[in-house]
Amino acid sequence: MATTNGASVDIQGPLKELDDIYVDINGIVEQLVEEEAALHAKYELKKVPLYQKRQGAIDKIPGFWHTCAFSYLKSIDIERSADMPVNYKIIFKFAENPYFTNSELAKEFDFSDKGSIKVTNPEINWKEGKDLTAAPPKLEGEDDDDCFTENEDTSFFCWFNDVNGSDLADLIANDLYPLALMYFTGSSESDDDEVPVYDELAQDDVEEEYEESENAGSDEEAEDAPVNKRPKCT
Incomplete structure (x- = not known):
């Protein structure tokens, strides 16, 4: 509820309407991002x-x-x-x-x-x-039970x-x-x-x-x- 000139006004409906509009706007933005990525990739292929x-x-x-x-x-x-x-x-x-x-x-x-x-x-x-992705050796004094998280x-x-x-x-x-x-x-x-x-x-x-x-x-x-x-x- 919001108050205007001392009267209470229910704004939940308009807020929901605004939220729905922004969802639609975001959908267009996502479409733009996807199309830009596709266009960029298309011209990379030309190169x-x-x-x-x-x-x-x-x-x-x-x-x-x-x-x-x-x-x-x-x-x-x-x-x-x-x-x-x-x-x-x-x-x-x-x-x-x-x-x-x-x-x-x-x-x-x-x-x-x-x-x-x-x-x-x-x-x-x-x-x-020579496996560079292997865990490094344990340091001196480190418990054998220690695990690498x-x-x-x-x-x-x-x-x-x-x-x-x-x-x-x-x-x-x-x-x-x-x-x-x-x-x-x-x-x-x-x-x-x-x-x-x-x-x-x-x-x-x-x-x-x-x-x-x-x-x-x-x-x-x-x-x-x-x-x-x-x-x-x-």
Whole structure:
């Protein structure tokens, strides 16, 4: 009830009417977001031949993707569905490395079913003792019965085990990938203050060790970045 000139007025009906109107407005906003995403994906699909041409130029720049992302990465590719471009697969190609035998890791996202996401993760074939997603060893004096409720000090690679991970996927597919040259040169034309994907995928200590290993002519020095410096799982 509300009071107007001393008289009580029932406003529950008008408030309900306003609420219904806002529900309809939000429905239009959601439709706008979906159509914008579909339009963006459609034009990203049109860029595929140019991205392929770009990779040819990237191949001539030593360590390009290492600078944009992380060690041993040779290339990133986004493969979109021609029928529904909002569905995509992120493909990472790697040079031979001390951690796993896969030359390619791909994570696929299917947004066809409105309100849910179907995610397909790859299987990583880790080399013995090199699983970067494994829980860190217990500290000296820690009880054997202690359990890890959250594996805080693990690698970016645990994203490949994430049943979702679409937020990071969106940053990679729609920011890092199309703006790769900006990440490489350190420039940015973004209008927002979001943390670059580079900060999530790469850590300074891994880069420094990798560079040192190149100078020394040995890959062994680049192995096993300190566990407490690895990016956290998302």
